[in-house]
Amino acid sequence: MDYSLYLVTDRSLLPEGQVRRESVNQALVGGATVVQIREKKADTGGGKQFLEVAQQSKSLCDLYGVHLIINDHVDIALAVGAAGVHLGQSDMPIDIARKLMPTGTVIGISCNTVEEVRRAREANADYVGLGAVWDTQTKKLDKSPIGVRGLSDMLDALDGSDVRAVAIGGIKTTNLARLMHGSVSPTNRMLDGVAIVSDIVASPDPKKAAQTLKSIFSACRQSTLLPLARQPLRSRETILDKALEIMNAVRKLNPLVHQVCIEFLPHTFNFEVRLSKITNTVVSTQSANVTLAMGASPIMATAPEEMADLANISAALLINIGTLQSETLKGMLKAGHCANSARIPIVLDPVGVGASAFRKDSVNKLLDIWHPTVIKGNAGELAALAGSNEATSKGVDSQGQLQNPVQFVRDFARKERCVVALTGEIDFISDGVRVFALKNGDPLLARVTGSGCMLGSCIASYCAAANLLTKAGDFLSATIGAILMMTIASELAAKRATVNGPATFVPALIDEVAALGAESIMERARIEQIE
Numbered sequence: 279m280d281y282s283l284y285l286v287t288d289r290s291l292l293p294e295g296q297v298r299r300e301s302v303n304q305a306l307v308g309g310a311t312v313v314q315i316r317e318k319k320a321d322t323g324g325g326k327q328f329l330e331v332a333q334q335s336k337s338l339c340d341l342y343g344v345h346l347i348i349n350d351h352v353d354i355a356l357a358v359g360a361a362g363v364h365l366g367q368s369d370m371p372i373d374i375a376r377k378l379m380p381t382g383t384v385i386g387i388s389c390n391t392v393e394e395v396r397r398a399r400e401a402n403a404d405y406v407g408l409g410a411v412w413d414t415q416t417k418k419l420d421k422s423p424i425g426v427r428g429l430s431d432m433l434d435a436l437d438g439s440d441v442r443a444v445a446i447g448g449i450k451t452t453n454l455a456r457l458m459h460g461s462v463s464p465t466n467r468m469l470d471g472v473a474i475v476s477d478i479v480a481s482p483d484p485k486k487a488a489q490t491l492k493s494i495f496s497a498c499r500q501s502t503l504l505p506l507a508r509q510p511l512r513s514r515e516t517i518l519d520k521a522l523e524i525m526n527a528v529r530k531l532n533p534l535v536h537q538v539c540i541e542f543l544p545h546t547f548n549f550e551v552r553l554s555k556i557t558n559t560v561v562s563t564q565s566a567n568v569t570l571a572m573g574a575s576p577i578m579a580t581a582p583e584e585m586a587d588l589a590n591i592s593a594a595l596l597i598n599i600g601t602l603q604s605e606t607l608k609g610m611l612k613a614g615h616c617a618n619s620a621r622i623p624i625v626l627d628p629v630g631v632g633a634s635a636f637r638k639d640s641v642n643k644l645l646d647i648w649h650p651t652v653i654k655g656n657a658g659e660l661a662a663l664a665g666s667n668e669a670t671s672k673g674v675d676s677q678g679q680l681q682n683p684v685q686f687v688r689d690f691a692r693k694e695r696c697v698v699a700l701t702g703e704i705d706f707i708s709d710g711v712r713v714f715a716l717k718n719g720d721p722l723l724a725r726v727t728g729s730g731c732m733l734g735s736c737i738a739s740y741c742a743a744a745n746l747l748t749k750a751g752d753f754l755s756a757t758i759g760a761i762l763m764m765t766i767a768s769e770l771a772a773k774r775a776t777v778n779g780p781a782t783f784v785p786a787l788i789d790e791v792a793a794l795g796a797e798s799i800m801e802r803a804r805i806e807q808i809e
């Protein structure tokens with residue numbers, strides 16, 4: 279059975295003038311691969327009404343060779359010869375339904391926790407409906423939404439089994455790509471399908487809605503989600519060469535602030551990058567200045583209304599939560615979503631995420647809606663995000679150490695499916711396969727506010743350039759390159775005769791960023807490939 283686009287019906291959501299049969303018909307033309315009859319209104323109207331809807335749907339599905347599933351009612355499934363039933367946790371147990379239904383019947387069950395997935399597996403369910411992923415208007419939820427990243431552990435619990443998995447709840451064309459990216463398990467297990475109610479049923483054009491959902495689903499399964507292990511492995515030298523190539527490209531970016539479009543002149547590599555930044559207000563001048571010093575062009579903007587426009591003219595997005603407020607959070611949600619749609623890299627700097635529940639909830643919300651390209655943080659921040667208590671945050675600073683930073687950074691990158699940069703005395707960077715340790719940097723970096731935020735700006739600028747250089751940007755090299763540039767610039771700045779301490783260090787650092795050449799990087803880079 280092909281679970282990819284699993285339509286769940288609900289006629290109470292039909293737009294005015296639309297009839298149920300035609301809505302299902304259009305969804306089937308658009309590519310729905312399974313249809314589940316879930317008609318709560320017909321349910322309360324008695325078995326006869328539900329039976330009629332099920333019979334009508336069965337003949338329609340037969341026309342398209344698509345499987346029909348009945349929600350909750352084994353008797354109706356039997357009566358219409360449906361391919362299967364979908365059961366809730368408080369419905370008839372799977373083993374009893376299995377006894378009543380003919381051999382080969384598909385039995386699916388709703389799961390909201392890893393434990394429920396384990397039980398479904400033991401009970402030989404054919405598939406699990408994982409949800410609700412997000413809040414939904416279609417049903418009053420009695421349990422909290424799982425969120426995209428929660429799905430990954432549930433998929434992991436199915437590893438090595440034939441049980442298929444579909445996600446349900448709040449899934450729309452606008453968040454499907456994030457769902458597909460963010461839910462992949464550490465063993466590369468992906469969703470087999472997505473179950474949709476309102477985004478198809480309530481649409482004025484159910485055929486188009488189904489087509490769009492199906493094409494996003496297929497594209498995500500085929501391309502973006504190539505197992506990490508299949509990515510080419512890279513040596514230390516190759517990574518450094520690539521990082522230098524990106525550095526050289528960044529050095530040639532035109533620094534004009536008023537440039538509103540991206541120009542790419544391949545023969546000279548003299549292109550202009552506009553970097554859209556939602557950043558904190560403590561260090562925004564410094565962050566803007568370091569961006570300019572590198573050659574990129576910053577735009578500081580937070581209003582949700584302008585995010586779509588900015589994503590179209592920006593080459594990268596930096597999200598820094600240093601001075602997070604409810605209003606800026608809305609802008610961040612929208613900005614990341616628009617950046618994902620425009621396929622520009624997003625760098626997330628989760629400043630002090632472990633310091634308050636508001637920050638933690640907010641970052642989890644962000645990561646449930648959009649997919650970051652790079653997450654950069656200190657041990658306390660990344661531990662808080664990964665749910666580990668090995669290191670903690672004191673305000674925005676980190677306290678305590680990670681026992682095994684190499685394993686931590688690799689596993690976290692693998693889980694989030696992005697590049698992770700763990701900053702500290704030694705910086706560890708991983709794409710989930712390779713792990714690099716960088717040992718550059720002057721201690722003065724830790725004595726001034728905003729050096730981490732400036733680093734976020736550098737990484738975002740390098741990712742912008744990497745994305746412009748090749749379609750599949752090399753964000754691991756870009757992150758390494760940016761960290762090397764910033765930390766080596768700090769070493770050179772600290773040596774300057776004019777630098778007497780933290781206050782004189784910051785302007786010298788920005789000067790060194792502006793002046794730094796590839797030779798200094800080659801000479802000074804202390805980079806080691808650990809894995």
Ligand SMILES: Cc1ncc(COP(=O)(O)OP(=O)(O)O)c(N)n1
Pocket residue numbers: 284286314316349350364365366367369386387388389406407408409417444446473
């Ligand atoms: C594919 C899929 N997954 C989950 C559900 C929810 O089913 P259930 O828990 O039985 O809740 P109700 O549908 O009865 O509200 C589903 N229907 N389909």
Ligand SMILES: Cc1ncsc1CCOP(=O)(O)O
Pocket residue numbers: 286409410411413414415416417446447448449473474475476477
């Ligand atoms: C039946 C069900 N079970 C969990 S969420 C949900 C409804 C999903 O509807 P929508 O796709 O409109 O969010």
